[in-house]
Amino acid sequence: MKTTPTAEAQPRHEDLTLRIDGRQPLSAEVVAAVGSVCDSAEDRAGQARIIVQVSGVPRTSWANELTVSLVSKWERALRRLERLPATTIAVADGDCGGLALDVLLATDYRIATGSVRLVVPVESGATWPGMALYRLAGYGANAAAIRRAVLYGTPVEAADALALQLVDELTDEVPRALSLAAERAGAVSGTELAIRRQLMFDASVTSFEDALGVHLAACDRALRRATTEVDA
Known part of the structure; x- marks a missing residue:
């Protein structure tokens, strides 16, 4: 069946x-x-x-x-x-x-x-x-x-x-x-989870120099989110 x-x-x-x-x-x-x-x-x-x-x-x-x-x-x-x-x-x-x-x-x-x-x-x-x-x-x-x-x-x-x-x-x-x-x-979900997963996938095929900008952008996003949570 x-x-x-x-x-x-x-x-x-x-x-x-x-x-x-x-x-x-x-x-x-x-x-x-x-x-x-x-x-x-x-x-x-x-x-x-x-x-x-x-x-x-x-x-x-x-x-x-x-x-x-x-x-x-x-x-x-x-x-x-x-x-x-x-x-x-x-x-x-x-x-x-x-x-x-x-x-x-x-x-x-x-x-x-x-x-x-x-x-x-x-x-x-x-x-x-x-x-x-x-x-x-x-x-x-x-x-x-x-x-x-x-x-x-x-x-x-x-x-x-x-x-x-x-x-x-x-x-x-x-x-x-x-x-x-x-x-x-439970600690990570939504778009942030997807971003970190993609950073992990890309690590094996991307040079440090090419990866740096994307990681810094993710860090900037994380810092902005932390500031917003503190202000709230």
Whole structure:
């Protein structure tokens, strides 16, 4: 039975939930689900976290009806999720591949159960060359577990995923882990979170001289905000 991806809207003060089933093929519906949760997060100006629940791996011949246009829309939706002015916290369980792996790697904080395995799907005798490969390589293209996953589709086991920082923690107490992650994420939100995330992304590909002006602008913004809060 097909599982439809969902984006659940709660009241403004509550978290948003996005559920992604990696067993399902990419579709316009799943792109729309990611877009919907992004819309809701932006409407709340970063005042709600997004809890992303992922599991499952693609079935055989899952890419038969894909088009480059649809894949492009999916990658843009993931990039939007990755840049939101809101904290994104993923919970991964069991084997996670395809859509589930794509979304997991685009989140800020990743909680995984001990049964998790990260799987790059294989289609027509080769691993799927989507942007999950790009994100995996960012964590260490020379790491053996990542190299085997990218080249051969060998699952990244839970212990390796933790050691390579593909996930932030392994736990059998997901509700407690979610609560603690939410506490950690409470200090920074909204546009300021998005700015710091982008500064972090850019650091590995930007020289010190090129980065300095952007960081100074962010510092100036922070000082202005601090002055405003004191005056208030």
